[in-house]
Amino acid sequence: MFKGFGFASSSPQRHRFASDDVEHIINYPLLSAWGFCAGIDRVRKLPERIDKIYTKCPFFGSRQMVRQLRRDGIQVGRKRVQRLMRIMGLQAICPGPNTSKPHPDNKVCPYLLRNVAITRVDHVWSTDITYIPLQDGHVYLCAVID
16 A cells, blocks of 8 residues: 555554655655645645735636646645635625626616707706726716717
8 A cells, every 4th residue: 555655554563664764754745534635734824825815916716816826836726726715705806797787676767858959059968977097096087068
């Protein structure tokens, strides 16, 4: 079973280990009921690292999170990151689907200018406001159309 470590599972007697065998066993990944897994420190630190990255970049989903972790030298799969983010309650901040659809309870205002002939100045006004993000902050732009 463990033939490369200086002992075999079929032999019931104890063996003396060479120091290099002990060092090899200590540095070997942990053995669990499910098989071999990563070292316990890496497993415990992964959620902390995900939380730190999420704090800096809350718009990262699981794919971008995996790319960042791999850039940082942590080899991890997307499914594991998805599961940890779900357990930690982390979700990328982004617009959801169907954001342009009106809510069914919202009142729809009628178009009041359908049969109106606009013949003079200051007869009809229109306004619009928009949000413009800038490098140092943001600006609201309001337009009045006469």
